[in-house]
Amino acid sequence: MKTAIVGCGAIAKMHASVLGEMPNVEIVGFADCKIDRAEEYKRQYGQESTGVYASLEEMLDAEHVDVLHICTPHYLHTPMAIYALDKGVHVFTEKPPAISREQFAQLKKAAEKGTARLGICFQNRYNESTKAMEDLLASGKGGKVIGARAFVSWMRTKEYYTESGWRGKWETEGGGCLINQSVHTLDLLNRFMGESAVETQANMMNYHLNDVIEVEDTVSAYIRYPHATACFYATTAYEENRPIMIDIECENMSLRLEGSYVTCIYKDGRREELSFYNGYTIGKDYWGTGHKACIGDFYHCLETGKKFPIEVEDVESTFQLMMDIYQSAREGRIVLSKENRNG
Numbered sequence: 001m002k003t004a005i006v007g008c009g010a011i012a013k014m015h016a017s018v019l020g021e022m023p024n025v026e027i028v029g030f031a032d033c034k035i036d037r038a039e040e041y042k043r044q045y046g047q048e049s050t051g052v053y054a055s056l057e058e059m060l061d062a063e064h065v066d067v068l069h070i071c072t073p074h075y076l077h078t079p080m081a082i083y084a085l086d087k088g089v090h091v092f093t094e095k096p097p098a099i100s101r102e103q104f105a106q107l108k109k110a111a112e113k114g115t116a117r118l119g120i121c122f123q124n125r126y127n128e129s130t131k132a133m134e135d136l137l138a139s140g141k142g143g144k145v146i147g148a149r150a151f152v153s154w155m156r157t158k159e160y161y162t163e164s165g166w167r168g169k170w171e172t173e174g175g176g177c178l179i180n181q182s183v184h185t186l187d188l189l190n191r192f193m194g195e196s197a198v199e200t201q202a203n204m205m206n207y208h209l210n211d212v213i214e215v216e217d218t219v220s221a222y223i224r225y226p227h228a229t230a231c232f233y234a235t236t237a238y239e240e241n242r243p244i245m246i247d248i249e250c251e252n253m254s255l256r257l258e259g260s261y262v263t264c265i266y267k268d269g270r271r272e273e274l275s276f277y278n279g280y281t282i283g284k285d286y287w288g289t290g291h292k293a294c295i296g297d298f299y300h301c302l303e304t305g306k307k308f309p310i311e312v313e314d315v316e317s318t319f320q321l322m323m324d325i326y327q328s329a330r331e332g333r334i335v336l337s338k339e340n341r342n343g
């Protein structure tokens with residue numbers, strides 16, 4: 001399988017190193033508008049024959065590419081994915097799939113149209129701890145889900161924003177701590193709830209980087225599901241990157257996911273803790289460790305014709321919920337999910 005990466009910044013090294021370990025995969029090109037970054041990637045992860053390009057268009061014109069990995073800023077994911085899909089190239093894109101409902105609708109249309117496949121990197125779905133939570137919920141051991149809460153307390157410095165050129169701006173990042181950092185946790189929460197939300201009430205603030213970013217550094221949401229409610233809180237104004245925490249309240253116990261630990265907390269106070277090693281990681285710990293499993297599964301599905309479990313329709317519920325949170329915070333009102341589900 002001939003593969004290529006566009007966007008040779010921080011996260012692309014995770015993709016390149018995973019691809020480098022996979023049999024039957026050859027990286028044929030790196031593209032970055034800062035060409036020296038693509039050249040550096042070639043030195044680290046490429047071969048003599050690997051091409052280096054200043055744009056996606058040049059790369060796809062020059063190389064035969066079976067799979068494109070998109071590791072560029074958020075606002076480019078949808079247009080780059082559509083460009084490649086239209087050329088029959090399979091796409092594996094970093095999250096988020098889009099930065100607006102309009103982009104998402106265009107992406108969905110493009111993915112449905114042709115034969116090329118689109119996979120989205122929500123790698124934390126592959127964590128052993130995630131699977132353990134899902135298994136416990138599916139076992140019915142805890143009884144019905146009656147509520148939930150989720151917290152993300154991370155730190156992002158001024159430099160994280162000023163050095164990138166695209167982070168911290170609505171136009172290019174599409175939001176702040178929600179769309180970039182805590183979307184993974186929102187995704188897990190939403191999956192654990194087992195159904196789509198029906199209404200959302202949210203607030204967002206910029207507490208600590210007022211002079212640096214225009215997007216939110218903190219968001220809170222009260223999300224109503226058909227049979228339960230969930231409270232969600234995320235901030236990048238904290239002093240540390242603490243493990244994420246999700247509590248699912250069931251009739252007979254609470255199920256807690258905290259980092260890579262899963263704990264059953266019984267009504268009488270007893271606790272059973274399961275500890276997981278979530279596998280391979282390079283880069284930052286809080287990226288999680290599922291890239292290898294997620295990328296590996298995408299290629300396995302391409303080779304076998306099986307459905308990849310994180311295609312555009314599989315992220316729609318989380319994506320629309322994220323948009324509902326932003327809309328509610330912006331408009332200062334409760335947003336009903338059904339208002340926006342035909343876009």
Ligand SMILES: NC(=O)c1ccc[n+]([C@@H]2O[C@H](COP(=O)([O-])OP(=O)(O)OC[C@H]3O[C@@H](n4cnc5c(N)ncnc54)[C@H](O)[C@@H]3O)[C@@H](O)[C@H]2O)c1
Pocket residue numbers: 006007008009010011012031032033034037054055056071072073074076094095096121123164180287288
């Ligand atoms: N899944 C995860 O846990 C995870 C973790 C970190 C980042 N990400 C995602 O990865 C993506 C990239 O994030 P990052 O932190 O690596 O950003 P980054 O700024 O470090 O890298 C982005 C790269 O894209 C290049 N680029 C920008 N415009 C381009 C264009 N038009 N053509 C070609 N290249 C272009 C930049 O020069 C830069 O090298 C984001 O979508 C981010 O949300 C995901």
